[in-house]
Amino acid sequence: MSTTTGELAPPERAAPADRHEPGRNRAEARWLLWPPLAFFVVALGVPLAALVIRALDNETGDNSFAAALTMPVFLDSLARTVVMALVVTALTVLLGTVYATAVAVSPGWLKFLLVAALLLSLWTSIMVRTFGWMLLELPRGAIFWLGDLLGLMDEPLGVYQTALAMYPAMVAVMLPFAVLPIASALAAIDREQLNAAAVFGSGPLLTFRAVIRPAITPAMISGGVLVFVMALGFYVTPLLLGGPTNMTVSGIISGQLRTAGRPDLGAAMSILLVGGTIAIYLVADRLFKVSEKWG
Amino acid sequence: MTVALSVQDVHVTLGQNHVLKGVSLDARPGEFVTLLGASGSGKSTLLNVIAGLQGIDRGHVAFDGTNVEKRPPRKRGVGVVFQSYALFPHMTVGENVAFPLRAARRPAAERARVAREMLELVQLGELIDRRPAQLSGGQRQRVALARALAASPGILLLDEPMAALDKQLREQMQVEVTRIQRQVGITTVSVTHDQAEAMTMSDRVAVMRDGRFVQIDTPENIYRKPATEYVARFVGEANLFPARGGELLPDGVTDGRTGTAVIRPEDLRVLTGTEPAGAWSVSGVVRLLSFQGSRFRLEVESDTGRRVVCSLPPQTDAATLLDGTRVRLGCAHPDRVHVIAATADDAQELVVA
Numbered sequence: 022m023s024t025t026t027g028e029l030a031p032p033e034r035a036a037p038a039d040r041h042e043p044g045r046n047r048a049e050a051r052w053l054l055w056p057p058l059a060f061f062v063v064a065l066g067v068p069l070a071a072l073v074i075r076a077l078d079n080e081t082g083d084n085s086f087a088a089a090l091t092m093p094v095f096l097d098s099l100a101r102t103v104v105m106a107l108v109v110t111a112l113t114v115l116l117g118t119v120y121a122t123a124v125a126v127s128p129g130w131l132k133f134l135l136v137a138a139l140l141l142s143l144w145t146s147i148m149v150r151t152f153g154w155m156l157l158e159l160p161r162g163a164i165f166w167l168g169d170l171l172g173l174m175d176e177p178l179g180v181y182q183t184a185l186a187m188y189p190a191m192v193a194v195m196l197p198f199a200v201l202p203i204a205s206a207l208a209a210i211d212r213e214q215l216n217a218a219a220v221f222g223s224g225p226l227l228t229f230r231a232v233i234r235p236a237i238t239p240a241m242i243s244g245g246v247l248v249f250v251m252a253l254g255f256y257v258t259p260l261l262l263g264g265p266t267n268m269t270v271s272g273i274i275s276g277q278l279r280t281a282g283r284p285d286l287g288a289a290m291s292i293l294l295v296g297g298t299i300a301i302y303l304v305a306d307r308l309f310k311v312s313e314k315w316g
Numbered sequence: 317m318t319v320a321l322s323v324q325d326v327h328v329t330l331g332q333n334h335v336l337k338g339v340s341l342d343a344r345p346g347e348f349v350t351l352l353g354a355s356g357s358g359k360s361t362l363l364n365v366i367a368g369l370q371g372i373d374r375g376h377v378a379f380d381g382t383n384v385e386k387r388p389p390r391k392r393g394v395g396v397v398f399q400s401y402a403l404f405p406h407m408t409v410g411e412n413v414a415f416p417l418r419a420a421r422r423p424a425a426e427r428a429r430v431a432r433e434m435l436e437l438v439q440l441g442e443l444i445d446r447r448p449a450q451l452s453g454g455q456r457q458r459v460a461l462a463r464a465l466a467a468s469p470g471i472l473l474l475d476e477p478m479a480a481l482d483k484q485l486r487e488q489m490q491v492e493v494t495r496i497q498r499q500v501g502i503t504t505v506s507v508t509h510d511q512a513e514a515m516t517m518s519d520r521v522a523v524m525r526d527g528r529f530v531q532i533d534t535p536e537n538i539y540r541k542p543a544t545e546y547v548a549r550f551v552g553e554a555n556l557f558p559a560r561g562g563e564l565l566p567d568g569v570t571d572g573r574t575g576t577a578v579i580r581p582e583d584l585r586v587l588t589g590t591e592p593a594g595a596w597s598v599s600g601v602v603r604l605l606s607f608q609g610s611r612f613r614l615e616v617e618s619d620t621g622r623r624v625v626c627s628l629p630p631q632t633d634a635a636t637l638l639d640g641t642r643v644r645l646g647c648a649h650p651d652r653v654h655v656i657a658a659t660a661d662d663a664q665e666l667v668v669a
Binding site: 211216218219222231232 | 389399407418420
């Protein structure tokens, strides 16, 4: 299209003297980078440096990183955290796809309700939401009350402080981060593609497999990576709902800092967790271009 | 397999808009019919009605005499080339073309064979393993056509098939699509707002306006014998003069007018001073003379303020027709003058004209 106008335009107009658009030259573009970079240094660099100093500063003179990596409690919690994050990610992406599909096919008023519910939950503090789940799942909590009312339960509920109690809550906390990218990928699917599938004889299953799924797979992956990375840092929800047997890495770190009196070990574990998380994110970003989907 | 299409008295309302107000159209097996109209005339809606993508309030759509208006699109056996082509980006060209067969659960060997045959038909056999994103606009259109024909549908629907192509490619593809349509012999309904495209490709052109057909006829008759002033203006350039019976009235005279004469630019010629005028002429001053390769286009403002357009042969001496020159135009072929009778529908337009 630009070539046709180029042919018609006189040559002097086709080749402008100054190719730089206003406000887009390199020096100005660099200026725009400073504020986020400064924030990054203050918010992440400074605490991280403090942690490194804290980890190296211990009375015994041992290497706290090596000490952390040989502690069975730490390694067990690490394995538990990774498994938990994987399970949460799988459940969240699955449920998120269903939820996003529901958003996409709902009539206007229901779409509004579904999105509003999602955003409201996103804007509510994790602490508040976790306590909400706690009130539901306590032995004589809301679920028991309802079951009792309907005559379905006579024993108090036994899920509180078990893994079964923490998974629904963690999936609920993470759900918006999976639903939002998938819903936007669904909304971006060309209507004509769906019409084409219908006209050429495709039923709903084939349309989903051949047209919809390929279009939303990148969003499912980027949502999943985000959920996984965030789930590695879960602290409050597993602590309050999963109980002491389901201690995550964050819980162990907190224990080292507050009760065990080994802040150096806690600091070393923190750095290992943050470093591992960043490494996973960078690899995933290279593989799946996650940041492009969120940018 | 090719079928006769019959659309009878179809009404469609979208929200508050009465988009189709009782349209009827019959197409013979193998016929190429183009729906021509401005945007908002309802032509795309009618195409969606035939495909089954748009429900109807009232009326019938029949393929070979069988009513299909209740059938969902996937059971109608139509092939569609969508305006954006709507190729599936994650599939190869071959998989795209074979998709209708995949949906029909045909065996893999048959799918591969048909995909190859169809791509041969549109002369893209070597691109079978490419992705749509790697193709040019013209190639994508051919792939879309191959896919539309792959399952041997009874009817082919083309939704603004040339809209995404640049002008040169468009003319080339008009000929190419027509060739393939003739070769396959499939009943085809195309939608366009481009009158040149409608003229080039169709057996018959159906001109639509405000949800109704104004005229359904061969391209030549649409051009030569437009049914209304709207058609005359919409298809090609037209000079409209008042007429009484079959006779042209002198410019400026409207008494006793019974209709509107349509004189195409190529039917007008410049009368030289010495030449005696024929039965009818119009005089005025030259406003614009532009060279267009195969002709000069001469725009004259008549003494009554009417804009008259005339085609002149390319060897005309432009120096004799400078802006402001007084000229007299006569009708080169008085026998070809077509008169539109003033009917109730056109009464308003006549007053304005």
